[in-house]
Amino acid sequence: MSADLYQQSRRAGRAAFSKLAIVASIIAGAALASACSQPSDTQQAQQQQQGADEQARKDADEKAWADAEKTGTVAAYTAYLQNFGSGAHVSEASQRIVALNEAARKAADEKAWADAEKAGTAAAYTAYIQNFGGGVHVAEARQRVGELGRKEADDKAWADAVRAGTPAAITAYTQNFSSGAHVAEARQRLAALDEQTRKDADDKAWADAEKAGTAAAFNGYIQKFGSGAHVAEARQRIAALDEQANKEADEKAWADAEKAGTAAAFTGYVQKFGSGAHVAEARKRAAALETQGRKEVPFIDIQKTCKAAAGAMVRLMGGTTNEQDVNACLDSEQKARDQIVKDRATYAAADKVQCMRTDVYLPSYVEWLTCLEMERDVRKERQQDETFGRGGPYTLPRVSPTINERATPATKRMEQRTKRAQRPRLTARGSGGSYAPARLSTPSLPLSQPSAGVYIPPPASNPSAQINQLNHSFPLNGGLGLNPTNRDAYIRYNLAR
Numbered sequence: 001m002s003a004d005l006y007q008q009s010r011r012a013g014r015a016a017f018s019k020l021a022i023v024a025s026i027i028a029g030a031a032l033a034s035a036c037s038q039p040s041d042t043q044q045a046q047q048q049q050q051g052a053d054e055q056a057r058k059d060a061d062e063k064a065w066a067d068a069e070k071t072g073t074v075a076a077y078t079a080y081l082q083n084f085g086s087g088a089h090v091s092e093a094s095q096r097i098v099a100l101n102e103a104a105r106k107a108a109d110e111k112a113w114a115d116a117e118k119a120g121t122a123a124a125y126t127a128y129i130q131n132f133g134g135g136v137h138v139a140e141a142r143q144r145v146g147e148l149g150r151k152e153a154d155d156k157a158w159a160d161a162v163r164a165g166t167p168a169a170i171t172a173y174t175q176n177f178s179s180g181a182h183v184a185e186a187r188q189r190l191a192a193l194d195e196q197t198r199k200d201a202d203d204k205a206w207a208d209a210e211k212a213g214t215a216a217a218f219n220g221y222i223q224k225f226g227s228g229a230h231v232a233e234a235r236q237r238i239a240a241l242d243e244q245a246n247k248e249a250d251e252k253a254w255a256d257a258e259k260a261g262t263a264a265a266f267t268g269y270v271q272k273f274g275s276g277a278h279v280a281e282a283r284k285r286a287a288a289l290e291t292q293g294r295k296e297v298p299f300i301d302i303q304k305t306c307k308a309a310a311g312a313m314v315r316l317m318g319g320t321t322n323e324q325d326v327n328a329c330l331d332s333e334q335k336a337r338d339q340i341v342k343d344r345a346t347y348a349a350a351d352k353v354q355c356m357r358t359d360v361y362l363p364s365y366v367e368w369l370t371c372l373e374m375e376r377d378v379r380k381e382r383q384q385d386e387t388f389g390r391g392g393p394y395t396l397p398r399v400s401p402t403i404n405e406r407a408t409p410a411t412k413r414m415e416q417r418t419k420r421a422q423r424p425r426l427t428a429r430g431s432g433g434s435y436a437p438a439r440l441s442t443p444s445l446p447l448s449q450p451s452a453g454v455y456i457p458p459p460a461s462n463p464s465a466q467i468n469q470l471n472h473s474f475p476l477n478g479g480l481g482l483n484p485t486n487r488d489a490y491i492r493y494n495l496a497r
Helices: 002-036 041-071 074-083 090-119 122-131 138-164 167-176 183-212 215-224 231-260 263-272 279-296 302-317 323-346 349-355 365-383 409-421 463-473 487-495
Strands: none
Touching: 041 074, 041 090, 074 090, 090 122, 090 138, 122 138, 138 167, 138 183, 167 183, 183 215, 215 231, 231 263, 231 279, 263 279, 263 323, 279 323, 302 323, 323 365, 349 365
16 A cells, blocks of 8 residues: 555656646746846746745645654655645655555564464464565464464374273374374373273283182182282182182091091091191091901911921922021011001901911911902902993902012012922912912812812803802912912913913
């Protein structure tokens, strides 16, 4: 607007200047004409009038300029130029108009910038750039627009992430706006969400472990959450469950020992539960039963039996005997007696009467034990389902291996001597098996017995009957009454034939 006023004042000044030039030409012409002739009174009067008019014009010009300066506006200076196009202050008036227009433009620029800063929005800065393309603050306005655009995008992305509230959304924000205004808060949110997730998993695992209520479940919880909130309680639960399980096992073992009622059962309880609740009573019961058993088992002079047996073997096989052979026999006999005492409650009264006989030649605890165990095991087999007649499987019972496993070199030498005197055997001595001593009377079966060799009974359909027949037909080492440690091998061999 001020530039337009300035152009208009310039055009008005040029028009006024042209008019003044024409007037001056006319006056010059008149002066030249008057110079050629003597001035008249009329001419003098005209000259005086022109001088008066010129003075009046100058006075009006100065007054108009003073008024314009007093007002100091573009409009005042423009009016001066319009009225006094050839006045003395036309050039200065034009300069004043340009200066005022520039000041107005600058003031408008600063006001528009202040308004944009006050609004502080990208739209406000964009409007400033559009209205003042050459303004002082255009570069800064463009920078503000870029920053505000990024900030708005940052804030919007953060608002979206907070609204979603998931670790994935917040992680995406940190990846897209690594230097955003909310990165620190985003990391705090992620840490809190991770902690909450871990806590939820911890609580769920603990709830599952409590629901299962087993030591394995609590151990699984501890392995998975070693620093979980319930680790201490889980360990307490495991300890309580272990204690309860040990207590239940202790009570069950004690109940089983009482049900069996044998010294072996009570001794086994003590060995398994050395600090159990019933250890003292178990020891007391076992000692009482062993004492009672030793009283109930008849006494055998095993020194006499072993020495006589060793002497008979020397007479039969030749060679000499020694103290080691006798000691081996004594050890086997003592172990057999201890086993009979220990397991006496498992033997039937009839079997004790039949097997534990002191009226035979050189009675032996080893033979008694073999007889008792075979009779006991055969009795058990008979009480089971009648599977033998239907061709069911049958396993020959074994004698306790503790006797034969501890055979000394002397015992082995005695066995080797016996092998040379008897027929070749298919198995080594000491395989274990129950044995009942042969009666001294003639066998009840009407069978003819050969004068030499091993008696082989006729085939029987019942394995029990076969075992009894083979048991009675086994040669007792020439009638010496020694322990036939390979009796079970003999029976097995003939059962399989």
